[in-house]
Amino acid sequence: MTQAPRHPLTIDGRDPASLRGDPITGDRYTSAAFMQKEWDHMWTRIWHVAGRTAELEEPGDYVVHDFRHESVICVRQDDGAIKAFYNACGHRGMRLADGASSVRSFKCPYHGWRWGRDGVLEHAQDAHDFPQGNPCGKLKLKELRCATWGGFVWYTMDDNAPELLDYLAPMPDIYKNYPMDTAVRVFWMKINLNTNWKFATDNFSESYHTRTAHPQVPPWIDQDVDTARHEMYPGGHGRTVQPMRPSLSDRLPDGAPHPFDFILRQWGIDPESYPDYETKAMQGWLDLKAAKRALWRERGYVHYEHMDDEEITDSPHTVIFPNVTISFLPDNLVFFRTEPHPDDPGKCTFDLWCMAFPVEGRTEVESIMAGPQPLREAEMIWRDFDNGAGVPEIEGQIVYQDMMLAEGMQRGMHSRGYGDAYLTGQETRVRYFHEVLNDYLEGRR
Ligand code: FES
Numbered sequence: 001m002t003q004a005p006r007h008p009l010t011i012d013g014r015d016p017a018s019l020r021g022d023p024i025t026g027d028r029y030t031s032a033a034f035m036q037k038e039w040d041h042m043w044t045r046i047w048h049v050a051g052r053t054a055e056l057e058e059p060g061d062y063v064v065h066d067f068r069h070e071s072v073i074c075v076r077q078d079d080g081a082i083k084a085f086y087n088a089c090g091h092r093g094m095r096l097a098d099g100a101s102s103v104r105s106f107k108c109p110y111h112g113w114r115w116g117r118d119g120v121l122e123h124a125q126d127a128h129d130f131p132q133g134n135p136c137g138k139l140k141l142k143e144l145r146c147a148t149w150g151g152f153v154w155y156t157m158d159d160n161a162p163e164l165l166d167y168l169a170p171m172p173d174i175y176k177n178y179p180m181d182t183a184v185r186v187f188w189m190k191i192n193l194n195t196n197w198k199f200a201t202d203n204f205s206e207s208y209h210t211r212t213a214h215p216q217v218p219p220w221i222d223q224d225v226d227t228a229r230h231e232m233y234p235g236g237h238g239r240t241v242q243p244m245r246p247s248l249s250d251r252l253p254d255g256a257p258h259p260f261d262f263i264l265r266q267w268g269i270d271p272e273s274y275p276d277y278e279t280k281a282m283q284g285w286l287d288l289k290a291a292k293r294a295l296w297r298e299r300g301y302v303h304y305e306h307m308d309d310e311e312i313t314d315s316p317h318t319v320i321f322p323n324v325t326i327s328f329l330p331d332n333l334v335f336f337r338t339e340p341h342p343d344d345p346g347k348c349t350f351d352l353w354c355m356a357f358p359v360e361g362r363t364e365v366e367s368i369m370a371g372p373q374p375l376r377e378a379e380m381i382w383r384d385f386d387n388g389a390g391v392p393e394i395e396g397q398i399v400y401q402d403m404m405l406a407e408g409m410q411r412g413m414h415s416r417g418y419g420d421a422y423l424t425g426q427e428t429r430v431r432y433f434h435e436v437l438n439d440y441l442e443g444r445r
């Protein structure tokens with residue numbers, strides 16, 4: 001068992017006694033009425049990620065975040081703050097912007113009204129022809145609350161939502177040692193997937209599937225149920241903390257090249273120096289921590305400076321309610337997010353942002369899900385999954401293997417033969433996610 005102090009808000013994520021036992025029925029994934037309830041009672045009340053702060057470096061830099069039929073502009077202000085506005089012109093409602101760019105002001109393509117980046121109307125044609133008075137300097141785009149954490153730009157449509165850091169609690173506290181805002185998004189893909197958005201949160205809330213779906217992982221990150229910590233938190237978030245050392249129960253055949261040997265050698269440790277496999281896995285993992293502690297500065301791994309002994313070698317896979325997952329790795333943050341299709345409960349988009357911490361002197365980094373990449377902010381690639389054919393860049397990767405399962409799960413949700421999940425203890429967080437969702441939908445949150 002990895003030992004680290006539990007955050008006081010932690011709930012045991014392996015103990016179903018913490019749950020009510022709400023059923024996870026198929027209609028949650030297939031019903032348009034359920035989808036509408038999610039919009040009315042949950043999506044309009046939670047915090048959404050619009051982008052990375054690195055996209056908004058200069059005043060006037062903006063990103064547009066489209067969500068179902070809604071659209072929000074987040075724009076850097078002259079004073080350095082970031083503001084969010086609904087992406088609808090105050091004249092007759094036209095969409096003002098899309099994508100990401102930089103502007104002095106937002107000019108509406110319909111009648112040419114010009115909105116300052118502070119949201120105030122600067123110019124309207126025939127300003128004298130408004131019987132109700134000149135709108136310039138008076139009208140303002142409707143503003144939303146906007147905040148940042150972890151190098152991400154967040155907004156909420158709910159004026160009464162908790163502050164972002166309270167909403168995310170205790171994640172900002174738990175991950176305070178990671179310099180998250182320095183991570184560079186070196187690979188960025190958005191994928192149209194024929195499954196309900198909840199597939200991803202369900203999937204990322206358990207590691208029970210990894211042996212079957214990702215047989216390449218246990219030699220790299222220990223997937224054994226008893227060596228992991230399963231944690232959940234009152235806000236609906238959760239994480240599984242797994243040691244990045246070989247599993248003792250899933251072994252590669254003797255003599256096969258082993259990823260852990262490669263990692264040990266990278267840090268100056270001879271994998272042949274251990275008398276047996278168990279000692280290499282367990283003592284090698286401790287030796288790796290010590291080697292990283294001793295060598296990080298001279299090797300330019302400046303992001304290790306404040307990490308503790310767990311963080312420097314391990315992998316807390318973290319779900320932020322309802323739809324954001326961040327895999328924290330010693331050298332990477334991998335961000336996964338699904339968002340519903342505008343109308344079809346059986347479709348979603350899957351965002352994959354592979355971020356890497358810069359290492360001094362390196363111009364190329366490992367992206368984890370898309371191989372080595374140059375250390376620079378990547379452009380977005382948007383594809384249909386197309387049963388895997390649409391995303392050859394990530395073929396065979398963990399996330400690709402997950403997506404290969406997504407459509408089959410969606411089909412299963414339509415079956416009269418499926419009624420509720422029959423869960424292991426280690427899948428407790430799956431049901432917890434649905435119970436927190438129900439709390440929103442049924443007025444308890
Ligand atoms: S709708 Fe924007 S100027 Fe008319």
Ligand SMILES: [Fe+2]
Pocket residue numbers: 203209210213214398402
């Ligand atoms: Fe998976």
